[in-house]
Amino acid sequence: MRILLRIAYWLVAIVLLAVILTSLDYTLGQAILIGLIFCPCALSMEFWMPRARKPMDKVYLSLAVMTAVVLLIVILHHCVWSQITPYGYHDSGKEIAPMLINPAFLGLILTALAIGDFFWAKWTSRRFKEKDRTITFFSERKSITLRLADIAYMESNDTEVRIVTVDGESYRNKTGIGQWENLLGDDFLRIHRSYLVNTGLAKLTSPDTVSIGETELPISRKYKESVQITLAGTEDVS
Numbered sequence: 001m002r003i004l005l006r007i008a009y010w011l012v013a014i015v016l017l018a019v020i021l022t023s024l025d026y027t028l029g030q031a032i033l034i035g036l037i038f039c040p041c042a043l044s045m046e047f048w049m050p051r052a053r054k055p056m057d058k059v060y061l062s063l064a065v066m067t068a069v070v071l072l073i074v075i076l077h078h079c080v081w082s083q084i085t086p087y088g089y090h091d092s093g094k095e096i097a098p099m100l101i102n103p104a105f106l107g108l109i110l111t112a113l114a115i116g117d118f119f120w121a122k123w124t125s126r127r128f129k130e131k132d133r134t135i136t137f138f139s140e141r142k143s144i145t146l147r148l149a150d151i152a153y154m155e156s157n158d159t160e161v162r163i164v165t166v167d168g169e170s171y172r173n174k175t176g177i178g179q180w181e182n183l184l185g186d187d188f189l190r191i192h193r194s195y196l197v198n199t200g201l202a203k204l205t206s207p208d209t210v211s212i213g214e215t216e217l218p219i220s221r222k223y224k225e226s227v228q229i230t231l232a233g234t235e236d237v238s
Helices: 002-022 028-051 053-086 086-091 104-126 179-185 221-230
Strands: 134-139 140-146 151-157 162-167 170-173 190-192 197-198 203-206 208-210 213-220
Touching: 002 028, 028 053, 028 086, 028 104, 028 221, 053 104, 053 213, 086 197, 151 179, 151 213, 162 221, 179 190, 179 197, 190 213, 197 213
Parallel strands: none
Antiparallel strands: 134 140, 151 162, 151 197, 162 170, 190 197, 203 208, 208 213
Protein backbone atom coordinates (compact mmCIF):
# COMPACT_ATOMS: atom_id res chain seq x y z
CA MET A 1 0.00 0.00 0.00
CA ARG A 2 2.79 2.42 0.90
CA ILE A 3 4.54 1.79 -2.44
CA LEU A 4 1.31 2.28 -4.38
CA LEU A 5 0.65 5.57 -2.57
CA ARG A 6 4.21 6.70 -3.30
CA ILE A 7 3.68 5.96 -7.00
CA ALA A 8 0.34 7.78 -6.85
CA TYR A 9 2.07 10.87 -5.45
CA TRP A 10 4.50 11.03 -8.35
CA LEU A 11 1.78 10.45 -10.94
CA VAL A 12 -0.27 13.30 -9.51
CA ALA A 13 2.85 15.49 -9.22
CA ILE A 14 3.77 14.88 -12.87
CA VAL A 15 0.25 15.70 -14.05
CA LEU A 16 0.13 18.93 -12.02
CA LEU A 17 3.58 19.92 -13.24
CA ALA A 18 2.54 19.14 -16.82
CA VAL A 19 -0.48 21.42 -16.45
CA ILE A 20 1.85 24.21 -15.31
CA LEU A 21 4.21 23.58 -18.23
CA THR A 22 1.39 23.78 -20.79
CA SER A 23 1.27 27.49 -19.96
CA LEU A 24 4.77 27.68 -21.47
CA ASP A 25 3.37 26.74 -24.89
CA TYR A 26 3.98 22.99 -24.64
CA THR A 27 1.42 20.36 -25.55
CA LEU A 28 0.23 18.13 -22.71
CA GLY A 29 2.28 15.21 -24.06
CA GLN A 30 5.43 17.32 -24.25
CA ALA A 31 4.79 18.73 -20.78
CA ILE A 32 4.43 15.23 -19.31
CA LEU A 33 7.76 14.18 -20.86
CA ILE A 34 9.43 17.22 -19.31
CA GLY A 35 7.73 16.48 -15.99
CA LEU A 36 9.20 12.97 -16.03
CA ILE A 37 12.68 14.51 -16.15
CA PHE A 38 12.12 16.21 -12.79
CA CYS A 39 11.22 12.97 -10.94
CA PRO A 40 14.63 11.23 -10.68
CA CYS A 41 16.36 14.58 -10.14
CA ALA A 42 14.04 15.52 -7.26
CA LEU A 43 14.42 12.05 -5.74
CA SER A 44 18.22 12.30 -5.89
CA MET A 45 18.06 15.69 -4.19
CA GLU A 46 15.72 14.30 -1.52
CA PHE A 47 18.07 11.36 -0.87
CA TRP A 48 21.40 13.18 -0.83
CA MET A 49 20.54 16.55 0.69
CA PRO A 50 20.23 15.27 4.33
CA ARG A 51 23.54 13.44 3.87
CA ALA A 52 25.45 16.56 2.80
CA ARG A 53 27.49 17.56 5.84
CA LYS A 54 28.56 21.11 4.92
CA PRO A 55 26.47 24.02 3.61
CA MET A 56 28.64 24.23 0.50
CA ASP A 57 28.02 20.54 -0.16
CA LYS A 58 24.31 21.34 -0.33
CA VAL A 59 25.01 24.20 -2.74
CA TYR A 60 27.11 21.96 -4.99
CA LEU A 61 24.44 19.25 -4.88
CA SER A 62 21.71 21.72 -5.84
CA LEU A 63 23.80 23.03 -8.74
CA ALA A 64 24.57 19.51 -9.93
CA VAL A 65 20.92 18.48 -9.89
CA MET A 66 19.76 21.64 -11.69
CA THR A 67 22.52 21.17 -14.28
CA ALA A 68 21.31 17.60 -14.82
CA VAL A 69 17.74 18.84 -15.34
CA VAL A 70 18.85 21.43 -17.90
CA LEU A 71 20.98 18.88 -19.79
CA LEU A 72 18.11 16.40 -19.93
CA ILE A 73 15.73 19.10 -21.15
CA VAL A 74 18.21 20.11 -23.87
CA ILE A 75 18.62 16.46 -24.91
CA LEU A 76 14.84 16.06 -25.02
CA HIS A 77 14.45 19.09 -27.27
CA HIS A 78 17.46 18.56 -29.54
CA CYS A 79 17.66 14.77 -29.78
CA VAL A 80 14.27 13.24 -28.98
CA TRP A 81 11.81 15.68 -30.49
CA SER A 82 14.03 16.27 -33.51
CA GLN A 83 13.68 12.58 -34.33
CA ILE A 84 9.89 12.48 -34.06
CA THR A 85 9.14 15.68 -36.03
CA PRO A 86 9.29 15.58 -39.82
CA TYR A 87 11.53 18.65 -40.21
CA GLY A 88 13.83 18.36 -37.24
CA TYR A 89 14.13 20.42 -34.06
CA HIS A 90 14.86 23.87 -35.51
CA ASP A 91 12.31 23.64 -38.29
CA SER A 92 9.65 22.38 -35.91
CA GLY A 93 9.61 25.76 -34.18
CA LYS A 94 9.78 24.35 -30.64
CA GLU A 95 12.35 26.23 -28.62
CA ILE A 96 13.20 25.62 -24.96
CA ALA A 97 11.03 27.81 -22.79
CA PRO A 98 13.24 30.33 -20.91
CA MET A 99 11.65 29.30 -17.60
CA LEU A 100 13.07 25.79 -18.01
CA ILE A 101 16.62 27.09 -17.79
CA ASN A 102 15.86 29.58 -15.03
CA PRO A 103 17.67 28.41 -11.84
CA ALA A 104 15.05 29.94 -9.54
CA PHE A 105 12.19 28.14 -11.32
CA LEU A 106 14.07 24.84 -11.44
CA GLY A 107 15.03 25.10 -7.77
CA LEU A 108 11.43 25.85 -6.79
CA ILE A 109 10.03 22.87 -8.71
CA LEU A 110 12.69 20.43 -7.48
CA THR A 111 12.36 21.56 -3.86
CA ALA A 112 8.56 21.37 -3.95
CA LEU A 113 8.64 17.85 -5.41
CA ALA A 114 11.28 16.60 -2.96
CA ILE A 115 9.65 18.10 0.14
CA GLY A 116 6.21 16.91 -0.92
CA ASP A 117 7.47 13.37 -1.47
CA PHE A 118 9.32 13.36 1.86
CA PHE A 119 6.28 14.35 3.91
CA TRP A 120 3.96 12.10 1.87
CA ALA A 121 6.28 9.12 2.47
CA LYS A 122 6.50 10.02 6.14
CA TRP A 123 2.70 10.19 6.48
CA THR A 124 2.09 6.93 4.62
CA SER A 125 4.80 5.24 6.67
CA ARG A 126 3.00 6.11 9.89
CA ARG A 127 -0.49 5.57 8.50
CA PHE A 128 0.19 2.15 7.01
CA LYS A 129 2.96 0.90 9.24
CA GLU A 130 3.56 -2.84 8.88
CA LYS A 131 3.30 -3.68 12.56
CA ASP A 132 3.32 -7.44 11.98
CA ARG A 133 6.43 -7.50 9.81
CA THR A 134 9.06 -9.75 11.37
CA ILE A 135 12.80 -10.23 11.08
CA THR A 136 14.77 -13.41 11.77
CA PHE A 137 18.43 -13.46 12.81
CA PHE A 138 20.90 -15.52 14.80
CA SER A 139 21.94 -14.63 18.33
CA GLU A 140 24.40 -16.86 20.17
CA ARG A 141 23.73 -19.65 17.65
CA LYS A 142 19.97 -19.49 18.20
CA SER A 143 17.43 -18.39 15.60
CA ILE A 144 15.43 -15.39 16.85
CA THR A 145 12.33 -13.93 15.21
CA LEU A 146 11.04 -10.51 16.30
CA ARG A 147 8.39 -8.13 15.08
CA LEU A 148 9.98 -4.90 13.85
CA ALA A 149 7.56 -2.99 16.07
CA ASP A 150 9.05 -4.78 19.09
CA ILE A 151 12.62 -3.65 18.37
CA ALA A 152 13.42 -0.43 20.24
CA TYR A 153 16.94 0.26 19.00
CA MET A 154 20.24 -1.30 17.97
CA GLU A 155 23.67 -0.53 19.36
CA SER A 156 26.91 -1.34 17.57
CA ASN A 157 29.75 -2.56 19.79
CA ASP A 158 32.87 -3.17 17.71
CA THR A 159 32.30 -6.55 16.02
CA GLU A 160 28.70 -7.12 17.05
CA VAL A 161 25.34 -5.38 17.32
CA ARG A 162 23.09 -5.46 20.38
CA ILE A 163 19.39 -5.58 19.51
CA VAL A 164 17.21 -4.18 22.31
CA THR A 165 13.45 -4.79 22.42
CA VAL A 166 10.69 -2.66 23.93
CA ASP A 167 10.48 -5.21 26.77
CA GLY A 168 14.12 -4.65 27.68
CA GLU A 169 15.42 -7.92 26.28
CA SER A 170 18.60 -7.81 24.23
CA TYR A 171 20.20 -10.06 21.63
CA ARG A 172 23.64 -10.05 20.05
CA ASN A 173 24.28 -10.46 16.35
CA LYS A 174 27.35 -10.27 14.11
CA THR A 175 25.68 -8.38 11.24
CA GLY A 176 27.05 -4.81 10.93
CA ILE A 177 24.79 -1.91 11.86
CA GLY A 178 25.07 -0.50 8.32
CA GLN A 179 23.64 -3.75 6.95
CA TRP A 180 20.87 -3.63 9.54
CA GLU A 181 20.05 -0.08 8.45
CA ASN A 182 19.56 -1.19 4.85
CA LEU A 183 17.65 -4.29 5.89
CA LEU A 184 15.14 -2.59 8.19
CA GLY A 185 14.26 0.30 5.89
CA ASP A 186 12.44 3.54 6.68
CA ASP A 187 10.96 2.34 9.98
CA PHE A 188 14.41 2.70 11.56
CA LEU A 189 16.68 5.73 11.67
CA ARG A 190 20.44 6.05 12.08
CA ILE A 191 21.16 8.68 14.74
CA HIS A 192 24.81 7.86 15.45
CA ARG A 193 27.50 5.60 14.05
CA SER A 194 26.63 3.25 16.92
CA TYR A 195 22.82 3.62 17.13
CA LEU A 196 19.82 2.75 14.97
CA VAL A 197 16.39 3.54 16.45
CA ASN A 198 12.75 2.65 15.80
CA THR A 199 11.17 5.86 14.45
CA GLY A 200 7.79 4.84 15.84
CA LEU A 201 9.18 4.85 19.39
CA ALA A 202 11.85 7.55 19.29
CA LYS A 203 11.31 11.08 20.60
CA LEU A 204 13.56 14.12 20.47
CA THR A 205 14.52 15.17 23.99
CA SER A 206 17.07 17.79 22.92
CA PRO A 207 19.00 18.78 19.78
CA ASP A 208 21.61 16.19 20.78
CA THR A 209 19.58 13.31 22.24
CA VAL A 210 16.77 10.90 21.42
CA SER A 211 14.80 8.95 23.98
CA ILE A 212 13.16 5.56 23.66
CA GLY A 213 11.23 4.85 26.83
CA GLU A 214 13.62 5.48 29.71
CA THR A 215 16.71 5.16 27.51
CA GLU A 216 18.39 8.29 26.17
CA LEU A 217 20.70 7.99 23.18
CA PRO A 218 23.09 10.54 21.63
CA ILE A 219 22.73 12.09 18.19
CA SER A 220 25.99 12.61 16.34
CA ARG A 221 26.68 15.71 14.26
CA LYS A 222 26.65 13.70 11.02
CA TYR A 223 23.03 12.58 11.49
CA LYS A 224 21.63 15.59 13.39
CA GLU A 225 19.83 17.23 10.48
CA SER A 226 18.20 14.05 9.16
CA VAL A 227 17.13 13.08 12.70
CA GLN A 228 15.53 16.45 13.36
CA ILE A 229 13.68 16.33 10.03
CA THR A 230 12.46 12.75 10.46
CA LEU A 231 11.47 13.12 14.12
CA ALA A 232 9.97 16.60 13.79
CA GLY A 233 6.87 16.82 15.95
CA THR A 234 7.97 14.08 18.38
CA GLU A 235 9.68 16.40 20.87
CA ASP A 236 9.35 15.22 24.44
CA VAL A 237 8.46 18.33 26.44
CA SER A 238 8.06 16.58 29.80
